[in-house]
Each structure stands twice: as structure tokens, then as C-alpha cells.
Amino acid sequence: MTRIIKEIEINVPVERVFNFVADYTNATKYTEHLVRFEPTTKTKRGKGARFDMAGEIFGIPFKSQLKVADFVENRGWRLKPISGTQIEVQWLFRPTEKGTRVTYITKYRLPFGLMGTIIDGLIVHRVARKYTERTIQKLKDLLEE
8 A cells, every 4th residue: 555644733732633633524624635524323433433435636536435443532543444445544643842743644555456556656646645735734724723
């Protein structure tokens, strides 16, 4: 799987940053390539919660069903794929003197075997890195308003 890691300092307390990101209704506010992120279970936060995600990159739609794992309040969690596009997301939060250090990790695997690996190396990885950077910058902008 391809892995992208980005970090940013947000000048807001960790509890506020964590709660904002853990609220699924905010996901499309800071993740521009997402068009839908909705719960499929009664549990909407924490371990056991499941979500349907839909988005678009390069005008190509993608869908995935994800489940929350390793949820620790004010520390982080992972979204692991159940079906659809193979993408895994991890959020980590650390208090700092100024606020919160946020680490955003994305892992994905393109279909098509060797051809997918080549396409990833030529185009997708660079674009995915930019989307990741814009996601955490937008999160910072929203929380520091």
C-alpha cells in the first residue's frame, strides 16, 4: 500500500481538534475530495462505528465502506476498509504548548495490479499527497478561524 504522512500544528486545544475531526458531519468540510461520509451503524463515534464514504479524484468516483479501529479519546483512531476502494486513514493528536500536533496518515492501494502501481508512481501519489496537505491545512484554517 502507498502511505502518505502529513503533520500540522493547530493552535487550538487537543480536545477541540479531536472532537471536531471525530464528528463525522465535519469530514466533508475539510476533505475536498469527499462528497459523502455517512454512518451505517447506530454507533457514530468510536470503535465499531462504520461509514460509507464517497468521493472523486481526477473526476473518477470512488466509494468505500470503512470501520473505526483503535479509537482512543483525544489521541486518535484508524478508519480501516471493509469494502470498495482500499483506503485506510489514521488520525493522531498530541497536545503541544501552542495547541495540538495533528498527524494524518493515508494508505491506499490502486486496483489493476502492476498497472495500478505504475499509475500510482506516475500520477496518483503526487496528487494524493497534495490532497492530504490541503486536508490538514483546511482543518487548521477552520479551527483557527
